[in-house]
Amino acid sequence: MNGPVKVCAVDPLAVIRSRLVRQGLDGEAFGEVADAVAWLGAVQAQEFAEAKWSLAERVRGATDESVEAAFTRGDILRTHALRPTWHFLSRSDARWILRLTRPRVHALNAYWYRKADLDGALFARADHIVTRALADEEFLTRSELADRLREAGIEATGPRLAYILMHAELEELVCSGPRRGRQHTYALFDERVPTSEYEDRSVESGLQELIYRYLRSHGPATLRDVTTWASLPVRESRIALAELGTRIESVTDDNGTVWHWTGHVASAVPKSEPMTRAFLLPMYDEMTVAYQDLRVVLDTALPRVDFLERAVVIDGTTVGTWKRTLAARSVVVEVTLVRELSLGERSALDVVIERFGRFLGLSASLECSVGT
Structure with a gap:
């Protein structure tokens, strides 16, 4: 893309x-x-x-x-x-x-x-x-x-x-x-796996629940997103969407329809201030593999990205890729950027590098370069 x-x-x-x-x-x-x-x-x-x-x-x-x-x-x-x-x-x-x-x-x-x-x-x-x-x-x-x-x-x-x-x-x-x-x-x-309270759930009820869970946690998303994510039949999924009623809403224009949950976690299209956090998304993260449409927003300087690579995301925008090199007591995170970062963006990147080190229980350091 x-x-x-x-x-x-x-x-x-x-x-x-x-x-x-x-x-x-x-x-x-x-x-x-x-x-x-x-x-x-x-x-x-x-x-x-x-x-x-x-x-x-x-x-x-x-x-x-x-x-x-x-x-x-x-x-x-x-x-x-x-x-x-x-x-x-x-x-x-x-x-x-x-x-x-x-x-x-x-x-x-x-x-x-x-x-x-x-x-x-x-x-x-x-x-x-x-x-x-x-x-x-x-x-x-x-x-x-x-x-x-x-x-x-x-x-x-x-x-x-x-x-x-x-x-x-x-x-x-x-x-x-x-x-x-x-x-x-x-x-x-x-x-x-113990017996579940959902043991006797019908196919129709299960279909509604899985689509609801997806839109609640992954939306805004298209019908193609959800049916591909869970290998669901399109016709039955359309019916399930209609039966979810006011729990979901949609936005439609000549390009199609985007669905979203009406719950309180976040509005469908928030007019929010820029996000300050950086993320080191791993391969196959749900932010990339769970969608067919609008997987991530790319920086305009990034002509092409393999979405099975690890993406560096700041304020919802992919600004580069990353890989790690493990040693006995340390980890080096090598980041290849598509552009220079602002001071605030670099600070956000330093924070997530430290967080990644704590996750591994290792001392983490960053090696950063700007690709051509």
Whole structure:
């Protein structure tokens, strides 16, 4: 995307500022990791280290250790939902979100299931082997589950193993367990996820709730944003939007419609003063991957950005990219800017660098350059 994109006559910068507030990045932060995940509905999490920082930017005083502890306890789960990739879900929301979105994820995976020679009979066998192994040993790594499958006559490596385990996740059989060192483990879903108050929620009710959660936490947004984010059917999503009534509002012009929540966190298009905070958005942050329209506002000096890169954002505007270099007791954050920063912007950047160091429990330093 080259430069700001006009969406429904709405000021692009105001939209991004509003999203920063709605997502818990600017303004009052969340008190607990699970609260942030529940508010957002789901948080993309295939890059685990990146996803932990993504949550920590939204949670008051969170550190790498405190986010990891919430994951270890099972307050948040890492599983496949919404799309064919890992997401964090809150424990209380995992069942109904999986039941709502898994048919679409299975449909998106169908070609790859066939390519890997995976059919219903083989999935049934594999599911039995995997769940029996976890019932015997509680937490097992991917390679350990591959060994159990191979011992039972099912060869499972590479993508084939990935789709076998993803299928088991989607069917509410397994989910994330605590990490063993740096290795992820799987656990039985029923052991990690208690019966939910939303257990008997209908598909229609779940669809409304997920769209409501998305607009409440991610809006202003378009219908294309929400249906792509959660792999939802467009026709049914339009009906759900209409049934949300006064809880949401829309702005429409010749370019289309933008929807937003009517709640108190922030107005849809706030005419606010410039934001003073800087953000080091990680790869796959919800501020970028959760949208098809108006992902971020780019500085006009920035001709192109890969939205899977890490973005430096100040006052809703992407002013550069960043990467980190870890040492035993320190971290160096290298920032490549598209322009020189003002004194106030540089001060805001220094603050978030210090915050990133506290998150990691390391001394943090900044190396800054202006790209050509």
